[in-house]
Amino acid sequence: MQVLLENLPQYLKENKKRLNSKDALHYCPPCGGGWGVVKTAVQVPEVQVLFVIPIGCGRHGAIAAMKDGTDSRIHYLLMEEVDLVSGDHLEKTEAAVRELVEETEAKGLILFTTCIDDLLGSDFEGLIEKMEEELQIPISRGKMNPILSETPRAPDIMVHNTAYNFLRERGQEESAVNLVGCLSPVTSDSELFDFLESGGIREVRHMGNCSNFDEFLSMADSRVNLLIRAPGKRACRDMERAIGLPWIDLPASFLPEKIDEGYKNLSLLGDFSYDTGALKREAEEAIREIRPLTAGRTAVLGKTVNADSFDLALFLHRLGFQLKYVLAAAVKDHEQEAMEILRTKRPDLPVIPHLDPALALRQENSEEVDFGFGLDTAVYFRPRKLVLLPFETSLFGYRGILALLESIRSAEPFSGSVKDLVYNANLVI
Amino acid sequence: MRKIAVYGKGGIGKSTLTSSLAAAVASMGYKVVQIGCDPKADSTLNLTGGKETVPVIEYLRQHGGCDSLDEIVTWGYKNIACFEAGGPTPGTGCAGRGIVTTFELLDDLEMFETYDPDFVFYDVLGDVVCGGFAMPIRKGYAEEVIIVTSGEKMALFAASNIRMAVENYQQRNYAKMLGVILNKRNVENEEELINDFVQRADTELLGVVPRDKNIQIYEDRCQTVIEGDPDLEISKKIMEIAGRIVAGGKAGGTAVPGEDT
Ligand SMILES: Nc1ncnc2c1ncn2[C@@H]1O[C@H](COP(=O)(O)OP(=O)(O)O)[C@@H](O)[C@H]1O
Ligand SMILES: [Mg+2]
Numbered sequence: 001m002q003v004l005l006e007n008l009p010q011y012l013k014e015n016k017k018r019l020n021s022k023d024a025l026h027y028c029p030p031c032g033g034g035w036g037v038v039k040t041a042v043q044v045p046e047v048q049v050l051f052v053i054p055i056g057c058g059r060h061g062a063i064a065a066m067k068d069g070t071d072s073r074i075h076y077l078l079m080e081e082v083d084l085v086s087g088d089h090l091e092k093t094e095a096a097v098r099e100l101v102e103e104t105e106a107k108g109l110i111l112f113t114t115c116i117d118d119l120l121g122s123d124f125e126g127l128i129e130k131m132e133e134e135l136q137i138p139i140s141r142g143k144m145n146p147i148l149s150e151t152p153r154a155p156d157i158m159v160h161n162t163a164y165n166f167l168r169e170r171g172q173e174e175s176a177v178n179l180v181g182c183l184s185p186v187t188s189d190s191e192l193f194d195f196l197e198s199g200g201i202r203e204v205r206h207m208g209n210c211s212n213f214d215e216f217l218s219m220a221d222s223r224v225n226l227l228i229r230a231p232g233k234r235a236c237r238d239m240e241r242a243i244g245l246p247w248i249d250l251p252a253s254f255l256p257e258k259i260d261e262g263y264k265n266l267s268l269l270g271d272f273s274y275d276t277g278a279l280k281r282e283a284e285e286a287i288r289e290i291r292p293l294t295a296g297r298t299a300v301l302g303k304t305v306n307a308d309s310f311d312l313a314l315f316l317h318r319l320g321f322q323l324k325y326v327l328a329a330a331v332k333d334h335e336q337e338a339m340e341i342l343r344t345k346r347p348d349l350p351v352i353p354h355l356d357p358a359l360a361l362r363q364e365n366s367e368e369v370d371f372g373f374g375l376d377t378a379v380y381f382r383p384r385k386l387v388l389l390p391f392e393t394s395l396f397g398y399r400g401i402l403a404l405l406e407s408i409r410s411a412e413p414f415s416g417s418v419k420d421l422v423y424n425a426n427l428v429i
Numbered sequence: 430m431r432k433i434a435v436y437g438k439g440g441i442g443k444s445t446l447t448s449s450l451a452a453a454v455a456s457m458g459y460k461v462v463q464i465g466c467d468p469k470a471d472s473t474l475n476l477t478g479g480k481e482t483v484p485v486i487e488y489l490r491q492h493g494g495c496d497s498l499d500e501i502v503t504w505g506y507k508n509i510a511c512f513e514a515g516g517p518t519p520g521t522g523c524a525g526r527g528i529v530t531t532f533e534l535l536d537d538l539e540m541f542e543t544y545d546p547d548f549v550f551y552d553v554l555g556d557v558v559c560g561g562f563a564m565p566i567r568k569g570y571a572e573e574v575i576i577v578t579s580g581e582k583m584a585l586f587a588a589s590n591i592r593m594a595v596e597n598y599q600q601r602n603y604a605k606m607l608g609v610i611l612n613k614r615n616v617e618n619e620e621e622l623i624n625d626f627v628q629r630a631d632t633e634l635l636g637v638v639p640r641d642k643n644i645q646i647y648e649d650r651c652q653t654v655i656e657g658d659p660d661l662e663i664s665k666k667i668m669e670i671a672g673r674i675v676a677g678g679k680a681g682g683t684a685v686p687g688e689d690t
Pocket of ligand 1: 438
């Protein structure tokens with residue numbers, strides 16, 4: 001059920017709910033795999049992951065892990081009904097944990113459970129405490145529980161907690177900060193690093209960049225968490241509570257005014273001599289230059305882009321694109337403003353919930369557009385040119401704008417098969 | 430902050446006593462929260478003057494989510510913050526999960542940080558039959574457990590089940606036994622039976638509550654006896670027990686027939 005931007009319900013504006021209706025089945029798109037809880041959690045180096053899981057639940061994760069080459073660190077303990085109702089699965093889990101710790105060189109363990117143990121209220125916290133004491137190894141609880149998908153405890157949010165729960169003792173390293181919420185590290189060419197360095201912050205940590213478990217643990221010593229993407233917010237809040245690690249909102253955005261605001265926020269941390277002015281002008285110039293290529297071109301913005309939907313939509317609108325549709329899941333707090341601006345410019349813009357079942361029908365008689373942003377646009381539409389903006393690349397700042405413009409400029413006509421795209425991106429559902 | 434879970438067989442008088450004790454503790458000047466963890470959702474009626482608190486599960490059913498404590502709290506006698514977990518339609522759903530969901534929501538809404546209570550009472554149904562009902566005595570929730578029982582066989586059976594669950598969890602540094610309250614049903618040898626249970630359970634007797642018609646009299650007005658008439662014998666009795674709870678237990682007495690400890 002698409003809805004025009006002018007009619008976007010109030011509850012979405014208040015960031016209370018996601019766009020996807022609770023009254024309809026969710027479509028499971030062929031490109032729906034990717035950065036699920038498995039791929040996110042295995043970024044913590046040198047940990048082993050144990051799924052306590054009924055036989056049908058782990059398949060996609062297992063196959064995706066094979067394709068990603070992380071399967072050697074992922075293990076499964078299969079549950080049967082009688083285990084669950086009798087509570088025996090807790091004892092079996094203990095045995096499996098012991099075995100895993102004995103047979104691998106795990107520095108830590110992530111124990112994933114599913115919706116079933118949520119419903120049963122199984123006491124995994126107690127089990128973890130006991131096993132940590134017995135085996136002297138840190139264990140963190142993970143949940144692969146899509147039943148909570150549309151809630152504040154959605155798995156894609158809680159998985160950040162799963163990772164950062166390992167951080168326990170806080171040290172003091174004034175010259176280090178963490179990037180939280182972005183699934184992959186911010187690309188190293190971003191001026192963010194120059195900016196931070198000009199204020200004496202030389203070390204910028206991201207879990208995906210840590211080469212070993214100890215290095216990951218040193219994230220606890222950093223001066224502050226920089227929240228780059230919204231799903232990491234709860235983890236930031238909980239780290240502040242648990243170990244007193246403060247955090248600053250620094251949302252990745254493609255809008256110069258938001259980027260400025262972010263650097264202003266950062267300036268509260270100390271004196272930064274780096275002047276973003278020149279780069280800002282360069283980005284603005286590049287935006288002007290690219291207009292002949294973009295003005296009046298039709299475009300669809302998909303959901304599988306490493307960006308906030310309405311933030312990027314407004315940016316594309318400003319480039320002169322004639323946006324045909326936006327696929328989105330929610331309006332996040334820090335893109336409310338962008339959404340409001342876009343709403344006044346394009347009240348007629350149709351917004352499609354990204355799991356809307358009607359999307360299944362679009363594959364057959366897909367509409368042609370000049371540009372598709374996101375792999376999913378190639379599934380539902382026929383983009384002449386495709387810009388992927390994958391989650392593996394986290395763009396940030398003015399260099400982020402420049403990189404995006406470059407990928408628009410260099411986008412090749414798309415004629416390949418969607419299936420190949422999906423396979424090559426290791427998307428498994 | 431002290432968090433205390435009150436367990437016992439259905440109908441034994443948990444809600445009556447929890448509310449009375451909460452009222453008593455609040456009247457000593459402490460900030461108190463009471464959370465009813467029974468699908469009946471009737472735990473706090475005698476604190477709210479009969480005003481029905483919308484059960485959390487019911488609220489979630491209707492609204493799909495909850496963004497503010499104000500939506501689900503009812504302020505009762507002496508500003509006791511009253512919550513009801515609620516539960517499924519009888520015969521369906523999962524009441525245990527209802528408790529888990531309620532606790533997670535109260536966490537999300539930062540209830541403890543916001544109200545900063547001195548005492549939190551959990552009024553929990555039954556004899557700890559599954560994980561959900563054991564939730565209140567797990568990590569981060571109640572740290573102390575009071576069992577309410579009479580000398581009746583089934584009540585004692587439930588009491589020892591609860592004791593077992595606490596024992597089981599205690600190994601994991603969860604809630605500890607604070608003690609037992611005898612809510613009298615006047616069965617044969619009631620005191621002896623209780624003393625025996627308390628001893629076997631290796632815990633304390635926090636007090637004996639006689640059967641008293643005033644409880645019903647004030648219940649009909651949706652009040653606890655503490656609110657109704659603090660000078661009644663029964664009210665004084667309950668105040669005494671509340672005093673012991675505040676002092677951290679350690680009554681150490683035994684029940685004496687014909688004499689209400
Ligand atoms: N000491 C007592 N004297 C008289 N009536 C009592 C006493 N304790 C409980 N009752 C009555 O027993 C009934 C059930 O008590 P309640 O607190 O609702 O039980 P529970 O919460 O354990 O299910 C109530 O109507 C209450 O008035
Ligand atoms: Mg009751």
